[in-house]
Amino acid sequence: MNFSSLVRQHWAALRALLVLTMIVGLAYPLLIWLIAQIPGLRANANGSIVEVDGRPVGSKLIGQSFADSDGNPLPEYFQSRPSAAGDGYDPMATSASNLGPESIVDTAGDPSLPEDDNGAKSSLLTLVCSRSAAVGALEGVDGSRPFCTGDGVGAVLSVIGPRDSRGNVVQPTRVVSVNQPCDTTKTPFLDTYEGVRVECAKYGEDYSVGQIVPIRGSAPADPVVPPDAVTASASGLDPNISIAYADLQVNRVAKARGVSADLIRQAVADHSDGRSLGIFGEPRVNVLELNLELDQKYPAKA
Template identity: 70%
Template sequence: MNIANLIRQHAAALRALLVLTVILGIGYPVFIWLVAQIPGLRGNADGSLIEVNGKPVGSSLIGQSFTDAEGNPLPRYFQSRPSAAGDGYDPMATSASNLGPESVVDQPDKPSLLTLVCSRSAAVGELDGVSGARPYCTGDGVGAVLSVLGPRDNRGNVIHPTKVISVNEPCDTTKAPFLNSYEGVRVECRQSDHEYTLGLIVPIRGDAPANPQVPADAVTASGSGLDPHISPAYADLQVNRVAEARGINPDLVRALVADHTEGRTLGFFGEPRVNVLELNIALDSL
């Protein structure tokens, strides 16, 4: 290959690079941006920002916390569902907890999904003046799970328990386990040096109702960790507390909840939902 041909090939490659850079690196993004500025699309393209008195306060597509500087819920505001994204609703760390239904035993530095659900339910119940009890939870808001030790049959079931440990209740955090005895054996609290994993893990349902007063979306995080909505049931649970904190009629708050309740997408996708930020802004504007 001579020098002239080599130069022509490199020149052709350079021209192709420049043309494709202009088309795909400049022209296409500019075209998409212009399309996004069409009325009806511009709000979504700009992040669906919500402004109050000319200042952006959030996005209708991303949830946020309504807490004080110490992380305590502000009684005058409706609370969002929990978030596992970073420190909460962090768009740069959107994620779920990746904990599944078999996550029932707490680790030293990481509570199980069951304990997270139990503790959140107890906290919501206390905040909104209802029962936070739910199945498989102790009264203190941790997973009601036992480790049962003893001889087993060929299917792995313990035949005669010899030792029973409440695995989510360390001895330094509880005076007495949530259950006194299991099949005639006294239940002990967990000691840090005890190898309770050798036992059969047994969740205890307890006497909580099958349909707890605290809804599921109040105790579980969304897959993205950014969900801006709560269920109408969770919103209704918070009405009296918000009305009392603001000194207004609960019926007025219920009317605002109804005004900000969205139906199923296209009439059949998903469930009815309430946008928490928009609802709280409406409350502040009263």
């Protein structure tokens, strides 16, 4: 290949690069931006930022925490769904827990290490149980759920003993409450299982040799605390809660703000939306918009 042919090929490649850069790098993004500024699309495209007195306080599209510096829920505010995004409600780390329905056994932490760095990891079941117990305590309702212990962990046993051809233990010789590591001052959620005393879990022991058995318990089949109060969304940033979860919080918010529950219920109704296009999703309440209206109309008591 002679020098002139080499120059022509490189010049053609350079022209193609310039043309594609103009189209893909400039013209196309500009077109999409202009379309996004059409009325009806503009708010979503610009982040749906909500301002109070000229100061941005959040986005209608992104969930956020309404808690104090120690992470305790502020009683005058409706609470959002739990979040698994980063350390919670982190828009730069949107994510879910990636735990599935078979995640029912906790990973015990090393008791010799600090609690925040001992390797402990809660199962999805224990996360749901602990959140339900916390919501129940906050709202003054029964936070119990099936397959949860009274202290808010998964009610799961490892049943050890001879098995039949299907893998089921036929005669338990040892039973361990795998999600309840405890000492002599505490007792497992269940005294006995099929005549065998239930033990607490101990750090370092492998209980996977036993048959893992979740225990339903006596909690109602339809818990008072709704599902969205105990599960994070796929993004971890859902800005909405269900009507049921909002209703559960009405009395607490009304008491903290010193107004009647009926006024708070009306505010909830004003910020409730039905299913998208009438068929998709569930009716919902935007938490940020609701809390901002309450701050404006019914400031919290000092």
